[in-house]
């Protein structure tokens with residue numbers, strides 16, 4: 146089943162002479178449980194794509210279906226609830242609340258949802274799995290970058306989202322922590338049957354994903370292929 150479908154998506158920012166066409170006729174289908182890497186040079190449209198897929202912004206043209214539901218057809222209020230229940234975001238800047246400790250940061254998205262109670266057992270499981278249970282009473286400023294990113298991942302997973310959208314989640318991390326964080330994302334993808342779309346500039350990481358989508362100038366390059374020279378400087382396309 147396709148958990149996410151982007152059909153003929155176009156995104157134009159600005160008006161008149163300030164117009165920027167960020168995405169042109171993007172068609173992407175993502176199956177449940179897939180771990181997809183999104184690669185492309187700076188300004189190619191990767192973050193725009195992720196923001197549209199997660200309903201943080203709206204396309205100029207085209208349809209986006211999440212779990213078969215057209216998200217554009219939802220009212221603002223419905224979309225907020227739908228997003229909170231189905232989609233988790235991890236950004237490069239960890240965007241944790243500085244005045245809340247790790248535990249409360251992670252539980253925050255659940256407490257927003259009035260109809261739901263906080264599943265403390267699940268939050269404990271997440272924090273233990275991500276190796277930051279002993280940091281639960283610390284504030285973001287007291288943590289390393291890797292620990293903050295783990296807290297941000299735990300927060301993104303707190304509502305058990307079907308889809309996790311991660312925009313360069315390891316961009317600020319050293320190589321050892323990067324490998325750890327990617328391992329945790331993969332484990333979570335498997336354990337909680339999640340689908341992950343992750344923007345990355347790291348070739349080694351992209352190559353370990355189920356699929357690589359290469360965006361250039363707002364267009365998807367090839368189909369299931371990535372241009373080798375994007376990473377290695379060589380020409381030609383390689384299957385991925």
Ligand SMILES: Nc1ncnc2c1ncn2[C@@H]1O[C@H](COP(=O)(O)OP(=O)(O)OP(=O)(O)O)[C@@H](O)[C@H]1O
Pocket residue numbers: 158159165166167185186187188189190191192193194
């Ligand atoms: N809010 C905005 N208003 C106007 N133009 C924008 C806006 N956001 C992005 N753009 C433009 O859209 C294009 C795609 O931007 P986007 O942020 O999606 O690229 P990206 O692939 O994520 O780049 P990077 O790797 O540097 O993060 C760029 O030309 C950018 O300048």
Ligand SMILES: [Mg+2]
Pocket residue numbers: 191192193312
């Ligand atoms: Mg970006």
